Amino acid sequence: MSEKPYTPPDHGTSPSSTGQLMLVATPVGNLADISQRALDALRMADAILCEDTRVTTKLLRHYGISNQLIPLHDHNEQDRAPALIDRLQQGQCLALVSDAGTPIVSDPGYKLVRAAQEADIPVTSLPGANAAITALTLSGLPPIPFMFLGFPARGEARRHSFAALRAAEQAGLAATLIWYESPHRLLDTLKTQQQVFGADRPAAVGRELTKHFEEMVRGTVAELIAHFEETPPRGEITLLLGPPAAEDTGAQELDQALENALESHSVKDAATLVAGIVNLPKRTVYNRALELAKQKKNR
Template sequence: MTAQLFVVATPIGHLDDMSFRAIETLKSVDLIAAEDTRQSIQLLKHFNIQTPLTACHDHNESHKIETLIEKMIAGQSIALISDAGTPLISDPGFKLVRAAQAHDIKVTPVPGACAAIAALSAVGLPSDRFSFQGFLPSKSTQRIAELERLKHETQTLIFYEAPHRILASLKDMASVFGADRYIGFAREITKTFETIKKMPLHQLIEFVEQDHHQQKGEIVLVVAGKTDITDVTDAKLDEIMQRLLQDLSVKAAAQVATDLFGIKKKVAYQRALELMQQNDE
């Protein structure tokens, strides 16, 4: 078989999320290029994978590419893995994949866990349109500038964040996006202390401040896109609210309207209550 580059997803926490195909691929290739060989060797030991490892990370990828390409041209297949999840998603590998394609080497994905997609699937924010933004800048001035660039986006936004910056980033988001913007918070996904929440930014800041454990581990933030209520007429809002009230309680209808249009929950509840009373008259 012609040599290939396999891009292999690995678990982000729970080892049972390792697919049979991923295990067989890692066993069958000639070499595994890993972001951190010290961490990856533990995964390989767990699944009794004895394939040789070589390091391929941010600091050596440019220099390592030529060697890896030569091996594949010579007929050796290579698997690319990151420390956890899907390679290239805020992890090294893009340069290697691009170089393989330039040399007509087939690149084959072996899909699996991805923290960004796992978080999006569980926080309950719109998932039909979303944008993955990776890590925000570490300095507040640069972070705020990036958030300002994104504050009018209507699609859901996904970020990774380091635990030591989580509070500062949330506060910057609140100052730029508004304290009432809904946000999903997914920490330590698939691990023992997994936490998944959805609430307005001001409530999440309070939650994280009060529980220091929420400032540890791997964190994904899923931010609701901007919804401009001025684009929705009062008549249109009432029409949608009336439809919601056919199937939902006043409280549930108000919550849906809040999520859809960015209305304050008290305002949405009051309007839903008025419409329900009108319907009963």
């Protein structure tokens, strides 16, 4: 059955009729990976909001589409949103695209969507390509549950964010973790993961997904480090880290260390002592110590 052409709302003749904001997914690499519904929407919209006009122009030219392009990115979204909301309230239909994949996911547009929703303007999504989901299906890692975490922080903040995730795992989190990363930071990120999560954690790196040189590298974190030290990564990168092994005893070890420390220390001092041993954020360890102390008191 052929897909019906997408029809935006009827603008009508009244200037007070409300338009619609359409979130249109675009290919992550292969230009053929776009739906007919998305192409119809890009043709029929009053304007297309895009992250980079050069990237979107390439897609539109490929499909013979001519339309007004309005740049919308991290640096101008806040200032541009009121005027765009005004256009929508006047009955215009605007399409929002990112450079690649599903809009809003690690891309601009969230502020505009929130503003449109608060103004009771209809917002719809035309689904399509997404690099995180594509990589997940190819990784060989457990697909459910998973957490998408955007781009990792840089420098010391990266280690702290990974340590917080490791603490969550010690409290019971068991999920495949997904990040986007730039090729020149991939090795540093993998090395930080090795320090926090261990060298033997299963992981995968998706590179240039859907493109001619698509590659999925699978192995332990240590094996991925060795691979990319020998073969420097290029292109768009999606990084996945598998969940901890079923026999992972991190949570029990944390609780045991805290219970031992609480026998002779205050909650604050016990948390400080144990945080230095388990390489976890002090605040996280303190919260767990506080919980264990309450449990002990209520026994």
